[in-house]
Amino acid sequence: MKYTCTIEHLPGSRPLETPPRTPRHAAGHGAGYATGFGMDAAPDTDEYTDYGQRPVPASGLPLPVRDRIVLDAAPGEVPWHIALKFLGYLLYREWEPRVEEGVGWHYKPDLVSLDHAGNIRLWLDCGNIAARKTDRVAAKLGEDTPFRILRRTERDARQLAATLAGKVRHPQRVRLIAFDAGFVDAIAAGLDSTNRIKALRDTDRLDLTFETRQDRLELRSRFHVLELKE
DSSP states (O other): OEEEEEEEEOTTOOOSSOOOSSOOOOTTTOOOOOSOSGGGGSOSSSOEEOTTSOEEOTTSOOSOSEEEEEEEOOTTOOHHHHHHHHHHHHHTGGGOOEESOOOSSSSOOSEEEEOTTSOEEEEEEESOOOHHHHHHHHHHHOTTSOEEEEEEEHHHHHHHHHHHTTTOSOGGGEEEEEEOTTHHHHHHHHOOSEEEEEEEEOSSEEEEEEEOSSOEEEEEEEEEEEEOOO
16 A cells, blocks of 8 residues: 655644765765754754755755655555655655665665765664664664664663663664654554655654544654663
């Protein structure tokens, strides 16, 4: 099944993490990540040029404020995994993430952002991920490339963090991002073949209005961000 999501980004929306102004990369793994996480990531100038060479207002939200993503469910793929991929795209849309695109490695990301030279500058995985994959991807990406793992709930994220503790050689390169209990499951249950979404993003929360052929949902969640321990 295909899920078409037309997203309207409401005024005042801000990116969770701002893309680097000028990609810094080394041969082989790419992607400079020169900004912080959360509010400190917002640029302090009136305008800057982003990855697409498009002017961006002071809010940090690139134009246009509407975009569309089509998610193609794989055979046997569970709905909550599709919902997490949608959220990964929504939260990092300034990075122009690509869904389910291989990068020529043994491992494949759920979403990935590439710079103009084809170097990886953001890697996103959703849901369950093995310690071996986490360790190897983090090592190969390098210290300047964000590696983010989206989980359904804070409890899920803490369980994964406990599982990964001591098994990842570069834990500082990885962050887990989770949502309030029930938020992802509500999206998964409400997704239809055609979806119109209004989104208000801030650096610590997300408000969504979902309209489908059958229903209208008002959803909101905080972000729960966890760092890995050594």
